[in-house]
Amino acid sequence: MTDRPIADYAVIGDTCTTALIARDGSLDWLCWPRHDGPAVFLALLDGERGGACRLVLDGLTETTRRYLPGTNILETTFVTATGRAVLTDFMPLHRHESVPEEGPDGRAQAQVIRRLACLSGHVSGHWRLRPSFDYARAPTEVVAEGGAGLRFRGGGDSLCALCAVALAPRDDGAEGAFALAAGGRADLVIAHGDGVGDGDGDDRAAAGAGVPDMVDASLAATRDYWEEWSGRCTYEGPYRETVLRSALTLKLLTHGPSGGIVAAATAGLPEAVPGNRNYDYRYVWMRDASFTVTAFVNLGYDREAAEFLRFLREADASRGRNLHLMYALDGAVPPEVTLDHLRGWRGIGPVRIGNAAADQDQYDIYGEFLVALHGYLEAVEYDPPVKVNDHLPEALGHLTGHILRARHAPDHGLWEMRTRKRQSLHTKAMLWVGLDRAVQIARSDPKHRLADPATIERWEAAAAEIRAEYHARGWNPTRGAYTMAYGADDLDAAVLRAVLFNAFDPHDPRVAKTLERISEELGAGDLLYRYRIDDGLEGDEATFTACAFWRVGCLTLAGRTDEATALFERLLTRGNDLGLFAEEIDAESGEQRGNVPQGFTHMAVINHAVRLAAAGGETRTDEPDCQAEPEAVTA
Template sequence: MTDRPIEDYAVIGDTCTTALVARDGSIDWLCWPCHDSPAVFLRLLDAEKGGACDILLDSLRETRRRYRPGTTILETTFVTATGRLTLTDVMPLHPLDAVPDEGPDGLPHGRILRLAACETGTVTGRFRVRPTFDYARDGAVLVPEAGGTVLCRRLSAPEGVRVAASVPLTITGDRVEAAFALRAGEGATLVLAHREDDDGAVDQAEASLSATERYWEEWSGRCTYDGPHRDDVLRSALVLKLLTHAPSGGIIAAATTSLPEAVPGTRNFDYRYVWMRDASFTVTAFVNLGYLREAAEFLRFLRNADHSRGRDLKLMYGITGCVPEEEILDHLRGWRGVAPVRIGNAASGQHQYDIYGEFLVALHAFLDAVDYDPPVKVNDHLAEVLGHLTDHVIRCRHAPDHGIWELRDETRQILHTKGMLWVALDRAVQIAQAIDVASPERVAEWRRIAAEIRAEYHEKGWNSQVGAYTQAYGSDDLDAAILRTVLFGAFDARSPRVAATLEAVSAGLGDGDLIYRYRNADGFEHPEATFAACAFWRVGCLALAGRTQEAEPLFARLLARGNDLGLFAEEIDAGTGEQRGNVPQGFTHMAIINHAVRLDRARRHGQARTDEPCPWAAGA
């Protein structure tokens, strides 16, 4: 079996974890019970050793798929030589009778439902389940149970997966199979359950599907964006919701680990953790669409994860604890043989000072959206949090760091970081102007230091020989991250130097509509693909410069780069158009949301200034 293209995958989930479903209906990736739990299915990273849950149909000719509108419910239609069958995949998430002020807004069941319905003719085939526990490091024992279910239990631990079906189950070696022969109007259901006390309840599958559809339709109905790209924006919002962890309020960066950013190469990383930067971007995207509860839930996560109230803000958090040490799983070959497969992330120990700006942008956007009347638990200790964060900014203003791209070589005086330090103090001042959380003397100090930081990076960040602002002080290297600082107002989008930088980045880092993050040496042997979010940042810079006639068609062309379901990974191979990196990637989908909103507001209300405090102008 060959590895499927990354763009072949759809995502389903229940706000605790996600599963990736290939175009042919194979579930090739599932970590249970949480996003960062060990994988149960991981054919995605090793076609031979990794387990899966697939559907095998006789005489298959054609496949097409879609999401039910406004939901994460996946429908895959298979046309065979004798009939047509639709497979519906869903992870149940039921509405609550009453949504609490904090905590999950739905009830996940820890299941996957697979409902196959024959629509015309006759269809024969079978479901096949092969779990490979703990990233295929642990064996499985398959135990038939009374009532016809099969428990797939880990060899060295009590956890497992229970398989139930509406047709008889058989055990063949390390697999559970459920064969079916269906006529028009008939169906077969497969249920995978994680909880040991869950019997699968096949007879409740249809009712559970309906309840889940109701949950997602109600959630989608609260989206406030009604512009021309609503379908793309809503799909991106649904992706971001799937990347949340409802029990904790955390937001992970992506659903997978070790999908390569370079082929060949070794740029394979684990993104199933809560990056302060990425989560802050997501908060801003949620705010831009009216999803204030999701934004407040991340503040709940941070309140519980960081008991220091901003004094010891981390770059990265685990969903329910620390980020594990980076480990290489050398028994797995990797997607298309591109190793290594990593779990954990060594970047958690880096210094990346831009995170103070990222978080304060998100906090400011949330407070502005609730008219500076936040929930009590958000307002509690706000002055203390703001004081600690601004103290961080002032202390590290002259320090080098690894920056937004997490460069694994030496630290530098990175321009993007300096711009975000200014942004941090700027947003702190705006918050203090609206809420009495700092003395006039303290606010005056923030203004003064912000002005000094801004003057310094304008002077030291400009490279007259290159004719552009560059990656770091004294550097000749271009960096697409400079475009983000323009979006946040750290530079004037209409200034000649910014215009020159935009042209230099487009020419030096661009490949058609796509853009590389940078091209300088970074400690890795092989160059990566283009970074999808960077291309959307160019859209935002064009819009802020008043060049919306260029920005709007570029935005539309970039949206067409997604897969058939509108999903994006982290990067795009400029030569082949194939997606690269972990998928679905929150970073890309939040860029889609924020720039759709930016373009829509510019279209409706005219060109906005970058110094406006409203959330839509702050999103990246």
């Protein structure tokens, strides 16, 4: 089956890359060796040309799935006409005995392990494995390596597969049949590069330990890693399972070696059906910095926040002088190209990799960085590592300098519309936010090492001027709302985001009126569109899920806590059965749209659960646990 609903997919990963696995067990997306590397399985975007690793069970009647509690280990249970089997999917990630101050906190093994066990009765079927290297642009060569092992080569890359049952080459792939009684296993290990080992140079399969033993040992180590990580979550409210799932998802989107966090795991999934809004989100956006760091800090994960700042520090050696809108995990964001040989999800192209928005001017990024820096410094009580502390004066100077120079300039705005620049209200508000946080950071240093009193006063004066300007020029009396840009009539849900940063007073009658107008004109029930204007692209995009959660925050800040809580709980039901969210939701069908899982959405889930807790607005005590008893799906 191809063109599965986006909500059918679960995600696993090892903090280097991720894989997407459908409800029926088909592995349809995997980029190696890192998130933004070339895809080696991409049936997600083309079921015919894009390779996959499929599990085919005879007589399948029912499927249920869950994550093992507190982990990113996926467990799918299959019922067939003759028995029951469980598939456990994970990418091995083993704990360091001693976690370094910086860098990965675990050892990724560059493997996908698929542990298939018959629980009762007997089950039969086969594995089908077909990589398609370099986004299916390179032919695949299959070479037997003795025993049950095969090697796949293509486009200068290679994979090794080892299975508890024999794999037989089939054209550009392989197949392995099995017939299992209760207790029987048909485990499959797929490794990137030279071989299947434990990551320490000890190739257990070659040493004769056997596939099941190797799989069991790696599963135990990986489960230990995730359970220890989850155990450090400080949130204990009634939405704990939901919040922890979002935190685990954000952790999957991290890149341990660099510290970066990509916006989403995928590329090319459409935001509009039909349309041409298909982009590559496997890069690091500065716009995500503030909410990313806040989400991790809110849950007690200060190290993850520090690692993201490490990425920014190393990606921008100028210490804020040459800050960019987005970054690749290593090097520059590649030019945007179209993969015309791929049909796209449900035939909706074009499939794009790279991202042309990297060249846009979005001046809100200076405020985003300063919010992230301020949140982290508060979390560590202004006692950061030397590598951060030593460069603070220079970074503050560069970032505030950017704000002062850009305060009157038009830009492309938060939504990366490929149209003309405007005087974006959200940008102006974030410039004020940036100066406000810079002042707070500098005033935390009584020795005036970060900025002298005259400089701080200059920042405060500029901030007051910027705030007065966007309050005056951003208000449209005819529309009765703050609008997208100075002099514009267009409504923009980004205004809600500015309220969350205190750029607007949530109790201000004008803010209340704006929220009312946005709900009326951009709302689709509980959901919200970002905007409803011609943005130069084809098709009508779906609602933007994070915006709906921002409305929760605005209601909470305005003291409408019961209303906010009810909305928050309804929105949580919009995720898939595992609590995962894509970027958008189609208002009519309820289907998820856009790249998945989307970090921006999961940050919003975390931050607004925490915000409700701070407001005393959490009333639920019986949150359904989607991990415990997953809903059965008839095959």
